Amino acid sequence: MANVLFKPTEIYSQSEGRIDFVEFTLENGLHVILHEDHSTPIVAVNVCYHVGSKNEKPDKTGFAHLFEHLMFDGSKNVKRGEFDKYITQAGGYDNAYTTEDKTNYYEVLPSNYLELALWLESDRMLGFSIQEISLITQREVVKEERRWRYENRPYGSAWIKISEKSFKKHPYRWPVIGYQEHLDRASMDDVREFYETFYVPNNAVLVIAGDIDIEKTKRLVEKYFAEIPKGPDNIPRPPAEDELNDSEIREIVEDVNAPLPAVFMSYRIPEEGNEDSYALALLSNILSVGESSRLYQRLVYKDKIANEVETYADAREHPGLFLIYAISNPGFNSDTLEKVIDEEIEKIKNYGVEEKELEKAKNKVESALVAARQTVQGGSSGALLYILQKT
Known part of the structure; x- marks a missing residue:
């Protein structure tokens, strides 16, 4: 043996x-x-x-x-x-x-x-x-x-x-x-x-x-x-490397299954485990998790131009993507959605986020982590994530 x-x-x-x-x-x-x-x-x-x-x-x-x-x-x-x-x-x-x-x-x-x-x-x-x-x-x-x-x-x-x-x-x-x-x-x-x-x-x-x-x-x-x-x-x-885009790329996708206009946006981000990957996870939380999040408040609650909006920091082994998508309400188009999303991103770029807002996002992430570890499957997944990051 x-x-x-x-x-x-x-x-x-x-x-x-x-x-x-x-x-x-x-x-x-x-x-x-x-x-x-x-x-x-x-x-x-x-x-x-x-x-x-x-x-x-x-x-x-x-x-x-x-x-x-x-x-x-x-x-x-x-x-x-x-x-x-x-x-x-x-x-x-x-x-x-x-x-x-x-x-x-x-x-x-x-x-x-x-x-x-x-x-x-x-x-x-x-x-x-x-x-x-x-x-x-x-x-x-x-x-x-x-x-x-x-x-x-x-x-x-x-x-x-x-x-x-x-x-x-x-x-x-x-x-x-x-x-x-x-x-x-x-x-x-x-x-x-x-x-x-x-x-x-x-x-x-x-x-x-x-x-x-x-x-x-x-x-x-x-x-x-x-x-x-x-x-x-x-x-x-x-190899982890890829050629970066030197300019913005756009494409209009015709989809017969899509009932309303929508916008999908992506940004290249660092690999999982990079210090910035944690900041991006919190940014995603601030932008779209919960009804008090920035994009939900602006697009869905205040301006009423979207019925759904979500962001996702898709950190991977190699540099991944930060994804944003929003589906419009009837009478609005994807250009309107994109304009408002860009405005909210610019606010964060220029003025940052409030300490209370950041603490709230951290609490949500920690709460989700603790809840996951309360099951044996969640505990095993946590150990697995550790070793994949370590190696």
């Missing part, structure tokens, strides 16, 4: 809002984080692979998200359709999500079924076992999801366009869900290559949080994951 590399083992305390956890790395490169919390007899298991849409090739987009579906459709010792049954019959639930930077799988279930979750996750990490029927089926599922999220949804096409226009060469320019023609061309050889490149232990982080015993859980992790072969050392990573 392969040995666990327990050095260095790091233990972090909850002082200053941190979550207690122990972290170590197996010899095959799998990084492990354990958080012990006996407040409820529940355990959350997360396996996060450091692969998202930015790791795809320009002519093979959508593979990271496609794999999110394929990995639930059978593995070496688990038949098609059985993964979810194992979890639900144990009284738990499971799901996954894909971003530009990562693909995360998780299960939340009674803590006496921890070993079941570890067996299931290790089995789909063990080796390529995807069947062609799964590729055919899940490819169609993803294509339908794309139609539902973007092609047939009001303003869906604008979200794709804004990424395409915001980045010149960086792979953030294509949508996480990919392009339909690339999904149509996906072959079994393409799928195998993607799996063997990215779905390897040295490209993954395993987080277990909840009603566990640290030493017993270490032994279980070794039992189920230590013998999985390490993947390639030279896992391909795209």
Whole structure:
């Protein structure tokens, strides 16, 4: 049996809002984080692979998200359709999500079924076992999801366009869900290559949080994951740099599904973990979170020119986007929305924000963070975010 590399083992305390956890790395490169919390007899298991849409090739987009579906459709010792049954019959639930930077799988279930979750996750990490029927089926599922999220949804096409226009060469320019023609061309050889490149232990982080015993859980992790072969050392990573726009870019998007004019704006921002990323998160809160926020007060409550307005600081592993969108009320156009949004941004640029306003935004962010950590899944996600930022 392969040995666990327990050095260095790091233990972090909850002082200053941190979550207690122990972290170590197996010899095959799998990084492990354990958080012990006996407040409820529940355990959350997360396996996060450091692969998202930015790791795809320009002519093979959508593979990271496609794999999110394929990995639930059978593995070496688990038949098609059985993964979810194992979890639900144990009284738990499971799901996954894909971003530009990562693909995360998780299960939340009674803590006496921890070993079941570890067996299931290790089995789909063990080796390529995807069947062609799964590729055919899940490819169609993803294509339908794309139609539902973007092609047939009001303003869906604008979200794709804004990424395409915001980045010149960086792979953030294509949508996480990919392009339909690339999904149509996906072959079994393409799928195998993607799996063997990215779905390897040295490209993954395993987080277990909840009603566990640290030493017993270490032994279980070794039992189920230590013998999985390490993947390639030279896992391909795209460069973080991209050409910046030297002028404003505009495009009018005709969308038959959009009932009212809307404006979508994006600004390039620094990567997650950069000092400015925290300031931008607070700025987004000040601009659009809650009915007392600046843009809501101006566009929706006072001027009554919009029925919806939102901002989002989309910080990513590489420099991301600060997004603003607003949907007009009948009788107003996108030019009016843009003018008022620009006015509010200029006020902040010229006069800043009040201390009371900033403190309110900080309180909202902290409250959301505390609320998330009250669940085992939230605690495991917090530890995962820490290690992704750290690495």
